[in-house]
Amino acid sequence: xxxxSKASLALxxxxxxxxxxxxAFHLEIWGRYEPPPALPRVDPSFTNTSTVRxxxxxxxxxxxxTSEFACNACHEVGDHARKLRLDEKGSVILPDAxxxxxxxxxxxxxxxxxxxxxxxxxxxxLRTRDGRMLKLEESTMLCASCHGPTYRDWESGIxxxxxxxxxxDLGPIVRKDCADCHDPHAPAFPSVKTAxxxxxxxxxQEKGKFHG
Amino acid sequence: MDRRSFLRTSAVVAAGIAAIAAxxxxxxxxxxFESVEEFLQKHYKELTPEEMKxxxxxxxxxxxxxxxxxxxxxxxxxxxxxxxxxxxxxxRCIGCRKCVHACVAENNQSRxxxxxxxxxxxxxxxxxxxxxxxxxxxxxxxxxxxFFYMPVQCHQCHNPPCVKVCPVEATWQESDGxxxxxxxxxxxxxxxxxxxxxxxxxxxxxxPSIPRDxxxxxxAYLGNRPRHQGVMEKCHFCIQRTxxxxxxACLEVCPTGARKFGNVLDPNSEISQILKNKRVFxxxxxxxxxxxxxxYFDV
Numbered sequence: 001x002x003x004x005s006k007a008s009l010a011l012x013x014x015x016x017x018x019x020x021x022x023x024a025f026h027l028e029i030w031g032r033y034e035p036p037p038a039l040p041r042v043d044p045s046f047t048n049t050s051t052v053r054x055x056x057x058x059x060x061x062x063x064x065x066t067s068e069f070a071c072n073a074c075h076e077v078g079d080h081a082r083k084l085r086l087d088e089k090g091s092v093i094l095p096d097a098x099x100x101x102x103x104x105x106x107x108x109x110x111x112x113x114x115x116x117x118x119x120x121x122x123x124x125x126l127r128t129r130d131g132r133m134l135k136l137e138e139s140t141m142l143c144a145s146c147h148g149p150t151y152r153d154w155e156s157g158i159x160x161x162x163x164x165x166x167x168x169d170l171g172p173i174v175r176k177d178c179a180d181c182h183d184p185h186a187p188a189f190p191s192v193k194t195a196x197x198x199x200x201x202x203x204x205q206e207k208g209k210f211h212g
Numbered sequence: 213m214d215r216r217s218f219l220r221t222s223a224v225v226a227a228g229i230a231a232i233a234a235x236x237x238x239x240x241x242x243x244x245f246e247s248v249e250e251f252l253q254k255h256y257k258e259l260t261p262e263e264m265k266x267x268x269x270x271x272x273x274x275x276x277x278x279x280x281x282x283x284x285x286x287x288x289x290x291x292x293x294x295x296x297x298x299x300x301x302x303x304r305c306i307g308c309r310k311c312v313h314a315c316v317a318e319n320n321q322s323r324x325x326x327x328x329x330x331x332x333x334x335x336x337x338x339x340x341x342x343x344x345x346x347x348x349x350x351x352x353x354x355x356x357x358x359f360f361y362m363p364v365q366c367h368q369c370h371n372p373p374c375v376k377v378c379p380v381e382a383t384w385q386e387s388d389g390x391x392x393x394x395x396x397x398x399x400x401x402x403x404x405x406x407x408x409x410x411x412x413x414x415x416x417x418x419x420p421s422i423p424r425d426x427x428x429x430x431x432a433y434l435g436n437r438p439r440h441q442g443v444m445e446k447c448h449f450c451i452q453r454t455x456x457x458x459x460x461a462c463l464e465v466c467p468t469g470a471r472k473f474g475n476v477l478d479p480n481s482e483i484s485q486i487l488k489n490k491r492v493f494x495x496x497x498x499x500x501x502x503x504x505x506x507x508y509f510d511v
Contacts, residue, residue, distance in 0.1 A: 008217070008220055008221065008224065011221075011224040011228075012220075012224055014224075014228065015223075015224045015227035015228050015231065016227075017231075018227065018228060018230075018231025018232065018235065019227055019230070019231050021231060021235055022230065022231045022233075022235055025235060035324075035418070038324065039323065039324050039326065041323075041423070042313045042316075042317075046309070046310050046313045046314075047310070047313050047314045047317045047465065048465070049314075049464050049465050050467075051467050052467050156482060156485050157472070157482030157485070158472065158482055158485055158486055158489075158490075159469065160469045161463075161466065161468075161469035162459075162482065163459060163463075163464050164458070164459065165457045165458055165459070166454070166457060166458070166459050166473060166474045166475065166481065167291075167457030167475070169457075170456065170457030171457060171458070176469070181467070181468070181469070189306065189468065191306070191353045191354060191355060192306065192308050192353060192354060192467065193308070193352070193353055194307070194308060194309060194349075194350070194351055194352065194353060194354045195308060195309035195310055195312065195313050196309070196313075197309065197347065197348050197349065197350055198312075198326060198328055198331070198347060198348065199325075199326050200326075
């Protein structure tokens with residue numbers, strides 16, 4: 001038997017190596033690609049376009065329940081308001097019938113006098129400081145009477161939200177009213193629920209939280 | 213050649229062939245190679261109207277097969293006299309992440325693994341250093357005291373580094389300022405991802421998955437049509453909406469009104485008003501990308 005040539009030795013070695021590799025692939029010793037674990041679906045409330053509250057104007061537009069705003073079911077038109085009761089710090093004491101209201105307008109709650117905004121004779125109307133009468137759903141003009149610069153920004157679309165068409169000749173726009181985002185009695189923007197954060201490819205779930 | 217060496221050589225050759233065949237085993241998992249048409253299709257800019265019609269028809273067929281619904285796929289062109297820009301009011305943003313999820317839903321991003329175009333960074337007050345931002349914050353409610361929130365997405369730069377590095381011109385800037393990707397031309401090299409200083413580009417490491425009932429059928433070729441494994445994607449200012457005159461989805465969903473979008477060539481648009489009257493700035497100005505995405509603080 002002649003000596004095997006160097007070349008065929010090398011070839012045999014290669015073949016063995018390849019076969020080993022093939023076996024390894026076949027047996028998937030490095031593991032199969034596992035699809036990532038199922039992720040929970042995102043709550044649809046995080047993709048709807050609603051704002052944090054619904055103003056009377058919006059309720060009327062969408063045909064919602066406006067019974068809360070039927071003031072004259074209890075109040076009489078022309079019935080001049082009693083003097084508001086004030087506590088020792090000068091803040092308005094809420095009448096029991098309206099104890100669910102939260103009054104916190106401005107950093108020092110300066111704007112808590114009901115009749116800064118509501119009309120004294122007809123509770124279903126608003127009244128600006130300069131005496132203009134507005135319907136309850138026209139509250140944006142009431143806010144404008146005290147927040148001029150913000151209203152100017154709102155009018156040009158900078159403050160608040162304008163939805164619909166940036167190209168105005170292709171379709172209509174909707175501009176959210178102040179009261180769709182600010183509670184007139186406590187206008188600071190509320191805190192909201194956080195939508196889920198990102199789940200990276202290689203992040204592990206740990207106690208309901210994801211870590212990078 | 214004697215008999216023995218013949219046998220030996222043929223054994224080696226046979227083993228080699230078997231080994232190579234088995235070595236190619238991982239290719240068994242290669243899917244989505246059915247579409248020869250897609251493979252042979254020309255670059256977006258070279259498609260004739262007739263070829264574009266065929267491409268849109270093919271995409272509709274593929275979507276219908278994969279998701280069981282007939283989409284409305286169009287090739288929307290930039291409008292004349294329009295250049296888009298975006299402005300984000302950091303004083304308003306509360307970090308609720310609704311924009312992230314509205315974007316995913318609108319743009320048919322993969323739900324699992326997750327692909328999201330918008331990253332919301334929670335930043336400690338007093339810095340604009342993106343390295344200090346945390347995007348995994350998981351507090352029950354926002355905003356948190358002492359922080360502000362900075363959403364980051366594609367800045368649609370005037371001088372986009374991602375476009376320059378693409379070896380196959382699969383990504384380019386259109387006349388309305390949107391940097392787009394031809395998903396059929398992208399080879400998945402991820403150079404653009406590395407070149408982007410804003411971390412705005414996303415790669416499909418696996419075949420994307422979208423539940424059938426969550427597919428948005430209103431699609432554009434350069435926009436939100438479903439992608440395949442191995443291609444890049446990123447924010448495109450919702451081409452399928454904005455080139456029809458609508459606002460992008462992230463703006464429509466923002467509960468605070470922090471997001472503003474429009475045509476800078478129209479002096480009366482809100483975006484022009486903001487650029488004129490507010491002190492806007494861009495991220496990483498020093499890298500010279502000239503973003504069309506502006507931030508500002510406002511009191």
